[in-house]
């Protein structure tokens with residue numbers, strides 16, 4: 001099921017969506033000069049010996065790590081589902097949820113039935129008032145629609161949650177695909193309409209409704225902010241009262257919509273304060289309720305209901321969904337085996353955490369001890385110290401701005417491993433023979449939990465990702481870094497390993513997340529996570545000048561021949577990568593200077609091992625479709641440029657590998673922000 005739960009926090013992470021050792025000479029391609037193409041040098045043999053699996057569109061070394069976690073999690077689920085006799089209430093939930101997902105016979109026998117009541121209700125709509133009530137029901141249950149209500153930290157009071165209204169759902173992954181006339185956009189629109197039509201036909205609905213879906217989504221696309229603009233937190237900061245909202249979007253009856261979503265009743269009066277991520281979107285969609293026929297809106301709602309529920313229905317729906325989302329959009333050849341998909345469904349995946357925390361509790365007990373946590377604490381302290389020195393010494397920042405920057409670093413909170421306080425799932429009923437029902441109940445519980453936060457103080461112990469997640473995060477509104485147990489495994493982190501390798505991989509990751517607090521978006525927030533401008537005009541200009549060097553640098557890089565990265569879309573991540581590797585390097589140097597001279601390992605000195613370990617995190621194979629898609633959608637650069645882009649800017653790298661000025665890895669014009 002593809003639920004879009006409300007976006008609670010804006011988080012920036014180290015990997016896009018989403019080998020047992022961090023430094024391996026077998027992965028090197030020694031036929032390539034390290035000063036010509038370091039990525040190829042560090043990863044060449046890995047790339048040649050790890051062909052893309054047929055059930056992936058992309059495979060990198062973090063996927064290797066994730067696959068190992070999935071095996072562990074799957075073991076936990078299979079035990080709870082089939083092997084244990086005396087199950088705890090938690091094991092009953094995760095075990096039966098998994099068993100219900102595996103039970104394809106029961107799922108096939110139900111056919112389209114689980115979707116029918118909702119599809120019928122949508123079909124029976126006769127008025128705009130009923131359409132708005134339906135949108136409220138979608139918001140209540142966690143289905144995507146043209147109104148997206150959620151909760152998030154108040155941009156001006158980061159101690160409290162506020163209601164947010166976002167932009168509407170679209171089936172194609174980027175608004176530009178609806179609006180541009182290049183070959184790929186035109187092809188994808190055609191394929192998408194055909195896919196929506198086939199899905200309608202499978203549900204015994206007229207496939208001609210697909211054209212209405214395209215018409216509605218094109219209007220939504222026009223009203224939606226483009227990705228680069230949306231990255232700017234100031235553009236997403238638009239406080240409004242209910243009265244403002246009524247004036248902005250008069251065709252939506254907010255007094256009928258809001259209470260029906262499950263949001264706190266006093267939102268309409270006592271709180272009376274929300275944040276609009278894009279006011280223009282709400283204005284345009286309100287106007288479109290006059291110009292687009294009701295039947296087209298109904299087709300749009302039926303489509304999003306069906307698309308969200310498709311994975312709960314028969315294999316024909318799943319295969320059709322895979323054909324479009326997997327094969328056409330990403331070039332993936334085969335579906336993941338059902339047991340692995342069910343592991344993802346129950347234990348959580350990005351954007352849908354399901355019962356993930358229940359599984360995560362067991363995962364943390366087995367995989368992440370007190371010793372690993374202590375080592376992480378030490379590394380975080382070393383990285384914080386290194387970033388403190390950078391902030392104290394960059395020559396372009398005035399004393400006034402520097403004081404604020406240092407205060408922000410000191411206030412930065414960190415979370416490691418998993419929550420101390422676990423979420424209570426006891427109210428959710430999980431049945432062994434009701435896959436669709438389970439998923440729907442979980443999604444409603446999740447959505448309602450997040451809507452209940454509106455107006456409440458923020459619980460700073462809350463985890464918004466599961467502990468088994470293979471990713472790391474910085475949350476600007478909380479000024480907080482999170483490192484789940486899932487990513488604190490080899491090749492990223494190995495408590496007993498060579499420090500040079502740990503700092504090249506885990507150190508660079510910690511540095512990356514910390515630097516997000518000072519990237520082009522993160523720097524807009526104060527130490528408490530409130531949107532506040534603490535930059536003098538001169539320092540602001542100095543930052544922008546340095547950042548524009550990075551944007552221009554990555555604009556020049558090609559993901560595929562003729563497909564360039566978008567330097568402004570990836571700017572925050574690239575600033576974080578560049579700062580992160582640099583401060584990790586200096587944290588390592590400080591540690592080693594205390595330890596004295598270091599031996600070489602496998603012929604490489606400590607600084608060389610550091611850079612190889614960093615590069616080898618990003619070895620990746622992917623389909624052309626995936627590279628093309630990420631160049632348009634992903635805020636992260638591809639693995640090659642996450643490696644070479646950073647190292648081309650570092651004199652420390654040139655020194656380590658003896659690269660002469662002017663060689664490809666030692667260009668004349670290097671960029672540096674932090």
Ligand SMILES: [Zn+2]
Pocket residue numbers: 012013014015512513516573576
């Ligand atoms: Zn990041």
